[in-house]
Amino acid sequence: MNLHAVKTIYVNEMRRFWRTIMQSLISPVLSTSLYFVVFGAAIGSRIDQVEGVGYGAFIVPGLIMLSVMTQATANASFGIYFPKFTGTIYELLSAPVSFLEIVAGYVGAAATKAMFIGLIILATAFFFIDIQIAHPFAMIALLVLTCISFSLLGFIIGIWAGNFEQLQLIPLLVITPLVFLGGSFYSITMLPPVWQTITLFNPVVYLISGFRWSFFGAADVSIGVSLLAIGLFTALCLGFIGWIFRTGWRIRQ
Amino acid sequence: MTAIVSVKNLRKAYDGGFEALKSVNLEIEEGEILALLGPNGAGKTTLISTICGIVTPTSGTVTVGGFDTQNDFRETRSMIGLVPQEISLEPFETVFSTVSFSRGLFGKPRDDARIDEILAQLSLADKRDNKVITLSGGMKRRVLIAKALAHEPRVLFLDEPSAGVDVELRKDMWDVVAKLKASGVTIILTTHYIEEAEAIADRVGIIANGEILLIQNKAELMAQMGQKQLRIDLAEPAAEIPAALAGYELQRAPDGRSLTYTYDTKGPRTGITTLLNDLQKAGLQMTDLQTQQSSLEDIFVGLVKEDQ
Numbered sequence: 118m119n120l121h122a123v124k125t126i127y128v129n130e131m132r133r134f135w136r137t138i139m140q141s142l143i144s145p146v147l148s149t150s151l152y153f154v155v156f157g158a159a160i161g162s163r164i165d166q167v168e169g170v171g172y173g174a175f176i177v178p179g180l181i182m183l184s185v186m187t188q189a190t191a192n193a194s195f196g197i198y199f200p201k202f203t204g205t206i207y208e209l210l211s212a213p214v215s216f217l218e219i220v221a222g223y224v225g226a227a228a229t230k231a232m233f234i235g236l237i238i239l240a241t242a243f244f245f246i247d248i249q250i251a252h253p254f255a256m257i258a259l260l261v262l263t264c265i266s267f268s269l270l271g272f273i274i275g276i277w278a279g280n281f282e283q284l285q286l287i288p289l290l291v292i293t294p295l296v297f298l299g300g301s302f303y304s305i306t307m308l309p310p311v312w313q314t315i316t317l318f319n320p321v322v323y324l325i326s327g328f329r330w331s332f333f334g335a336a337d338v339s340i341g342v343s344l345l346a347i348g349l350f351t352a353l354c355l356g357f358i359g360w361i362f363r364t365g366w367r368i369r370q
Numbered sequence: 371m372t373a374i375v376s377v378k379n380l381r382k383a384y385d386g387g388f389e390a391l392k393s394v395n396l397e398i399e400e401g402e403i404l405a406l407l408g409p410n411g412a413g414k415t416t417l418i419s420t421i422c423g424i425v426t427p428t429s430g431t432v433t434v435g436g437f438d439t440q441n442d443f444r445e446t447r448s449m450i451g452l453v454p455q456e457i458s459l460e461p462f463e464t465v466f467s468t469v470s471f472s473r474g475l476f477g478k479p480r481d482d483a484r485i486d487e488i489l490a491q492l493s494l495a496d497k498r499d500n501k502v503i504t505l506s507g508g509m510k511r512r513v514l515i516a517k518a519l520a521h522e523p524r525v526l527f528l529d530e531p532s533a534g535v536d537v538e539l540r541k542d543m544w545d546v547v548a549k550l551k552a553s554g555v556t557i558i559l560t561t562h563y564i565e566e567a568e569a570i571a572d573r574v575g576i577i578a579n580g581e582i583l584l585i586q587n588k589a590e591l592m593a594q595m596g597q598k599q600l601r602i603d604l605a606e607p608a609a610e611i612p613a614a615l616a617g618y619e620l621q622r623a624p625d626g627r628s629l630t631y632t633y634d635t636k637g638p639r640t641g642i643t644t645l646l647n648d649l650q651k652a653g654l655q656m657t658d659l660q661t662q663q664s665s666l667e668d669i670f671v672g673l674v675k676e677d678q
Contacts, residue, residue: 125474
């Protein structure tokens with residue numbers, strides 16, 4: 118195991134994060150605060166409680182998940198796409214590193230950044246809303262799992278993307294709609310029955326629901342099913358990355 | 371001398387069916403400078419990339435220091451440094467951090483003093499904290515070399531190191547290469563500048579259409595294959611070559627003031643003595659004689675043409 122390489126990649130990626138601290142941290146925090154103001158305070162004050170929780174508090178887990186998923190995907194995809202774009206990928210490919218080590222470095226850094234952002238948004242939420250966390254350890258565990266699994270997905274997107282447009286394509290066309298329709302801002306029990314069934318095919322529902330359970334002790338789907346869904350998603354991403362590295366798909370001729 | 375890099379029956383065919391390498395065999399000796407000469411698209415970069423692990427071979431084996439590049443990739447890649455043809459660098463990193471990154475990536479513990487030494491060796495010390503994006507093209511190429519040397523490799527590949535580099539930097543780079551050789555590093559460079567191979571290589575390999583046509587000690591190659599030319603300046607311009615001299619296949623300069631005789635240094639007789647006698651008999655008065663060795667370029671062009 119080339120631990121020096123894992124550490125080098127990780128530290129290098131984190132340095133980029135600190136170098137671009139304004140866009141890395143401040144912009145997701147600012148946009149999430151705006152969500153709190155608009156949905157939580159302005160509109161939320163006219164909405165009754167959802168599943169026994171005030172609407173402002175209800176959307177907190179969803180908002181954290183929304184940011185964490187998009188940030189993890191964006192950071193990881195950019196992290197591996199950038200060396201492809203600049204051509205510096207030659208160095209990764211000629212270095213004595215296994216693919217597992219490359220993934221550990223890039224995905225580890227992307228997940229850490231997303232985790233930071235998630236926790237800062239949670240801290241921001243405390244300013245706006247009175248909120249209690251029923252299962253704090255489960256909350257952290259679910260957050261970590263989500264950060265890792267979506268960073269893995271981002272890594273796949275970064276390997277697949279041939280240009281900057283493609284890099285944005287899946288986050289914009291797939292992830293954002295799935296997250297918005299995955300119950301970030303509402304409980305799926307508020308939907309008509311047909312849509313409730315359709316929604317269950319959206320994997321993000323399980324993530325948000327599980328995360329919401331860790332806050333309020335109640336959710337649309339049971340925590341066991343949520344955990345199973347996150348585990349399955351992570352395993353799928355890992356399996357796909359394993360395949361990429363065995364075949365050299367899109368990176369090694 | 372023992373071979374540090376050994377390439378056996380290496381073949382690479384790309385998905386489109388293009389065969390970039392056709393059963394290449396090559397032994398690179400420890401401590402030598404080998405220049406791989408070839409026209410564009412000859413397979414030079416594919417060969418280097420395969421040895422470095424960037425390209426997966428279709429068949430054949432490559433060993434570096436006795437280790438197989440596929441099965442023992444950690445051992446082989448740790449020994450190799452690669453300077454790519456394209457200038458590929460992270461634009462927003464500083465020179466120091468990008469070179470230090472390379473060291474870590476290749477599994478060596480952080481050593482700032484060593485990195486500073488490498489930067490000084492490449493005259494980059496004053497650019498240490500500059501961002502890569504602010505450097506000139508020549509400086510960026512030095513950074514690429516520094517990155518390749520950061521993990522103290524035993525074998526260094528330089529892919530077209532002097533493409534787009536000015537004369538001064540090229541000379542500097544040759545100095546660096548000479549110093550590295552003195553410290554025991556094996557160096558393989560690809561080039562299509564023949565003067566570069568002539569200036570610094572111990573051995574020259576000529577590659578065209580995915581095949582190594584020839585690989586030989588540079589001096590021997592030039593001595594064996596080299597033809598020499600003798601130019602005879604005449605006191606009075608000759609309107610035509612006298613019939614008595616027809617057997618020498620002389621070439622007359624357009625102004626008739628000189629004749630050129632081409633001879634083979636390998637041959638049992640060069641024919642110079644008889645030519646000079648016959649010139650005198652034909653009544654041509656000579657004012658000067660000059661001989662010239664044919665260059666590697668002539669040899670190279672000759673071989674590649676033959677192959678086509």
